[in-house]
Every structure is written in structure tokens, then in C-alpha cells.
Amino acid sequence: GERHGLATSAAGELWSWGRGSHGQLGLGxxxxxxxxxxxxxxxxxxxxxxxxAGGLHSLAVNDVGELFSWGAGRDGKLGHGDAKAQPQPKLVEALRGVP
Structure with a gap:
């Protein structure tokens, strides 16, 4: 991202660091x-x-294809049907089950 980073481990863990002024670190x-x-x-x-890692938001996909998003929600960019910020990862329900 612009001021934050994300990394996955071989075990499927997700790690974040950097600036999280809009909740984009996913740490709550x-x-x-x-x-x-x-x-x-x-x-x-x-x-x-x-x-x-986007500018003020983050995305992650799990091993069954589910998408999670968090951070700044301006213009609906998190995909949750609103413009609210999400300080922790949230499942994007609209894409659940889409191959």
C-alpha cells in the first residue's frame, strides 16, 4: 500500500505493519x-x-476463495454495500460463492 504493508506466511497467516490511520492494518x-x-x-x-494493500484499504482471499476487505470504505470500495470504514477484516458477502 501507500503507507502500509501486508505479508502472508506459508501457514496462511496474514501480517500487517505501517500506517493504519483508516483501519487498513486490520488490527481493530x-x-x-x-x-x-x-x-x-x-x-x-x-x-x-x-x-x-491499497492506498487506505486492504484485501485478502482465503483458501476457499472468500474475499475479505477492511480500511477506508469511501465510495463503497470495500464491497460491503456502504461507505463505512472497517477496522477489521470483513467478509464481502456479495461475492460469497462466486467462483
Whole structure:
């Protein structure tokens, strides 16, 4: 992302670090700076295989193809049907079951 990073582990864990002023770190709130990678606990129940850090939001896909998004929700970019910010990963229900 512009000011934050994401990394997946071989075990399917997702880690984030950097600036999280809009919740884009997925750690449950806003943060001026996380200087070392922290595991995103909200996704501990699922195996993440892909992740992408946008300017003020983040996306992740698990091993069964479900998409999660979080961060700034302006213009509906998180896919949850509103423009609300999400400080933790949330399943994009509109794409659930889409191959």
C-alpha cells in the first residue's frame, strides 16, 4: 500500500505493519504507525493465500476463495454495500460463492 504493508506466511497467516490511520492494518482500530509486522488476529480462523494493500484499504482471499476487505470504505470500495470504514477484516458477502 501507500503507507502500509501486508505479508502472508506459508501457514496462511496474514501480517500487517505501517500506517493504519483508516483501519487498513486490520488490527481493530486506527494507528499512526506499527513499526513491526503484527498478525491480523481477526483472520486467525482462516488460511489466507493472497493479500493486497491499497492506498487506505486492504484485501485478502482465503483458501476457499472468500474475499475479505477492511480500511477506508469511501465510495463503497470495500464491497460491503456502504461507505463505512472497517477496522477489521470483513467478509464481502456479495461475492460469497462466486467462483
Amino acid at each position: 482500530g486506527d494507528s499512526d504507525g506499527v513499526h513491526a509486522p503484527q498478525r491480523i488476529q481477526a483472520l486467525a480462523h482462516t488460511r489466507i493465500v493472497e493479500a493486497s
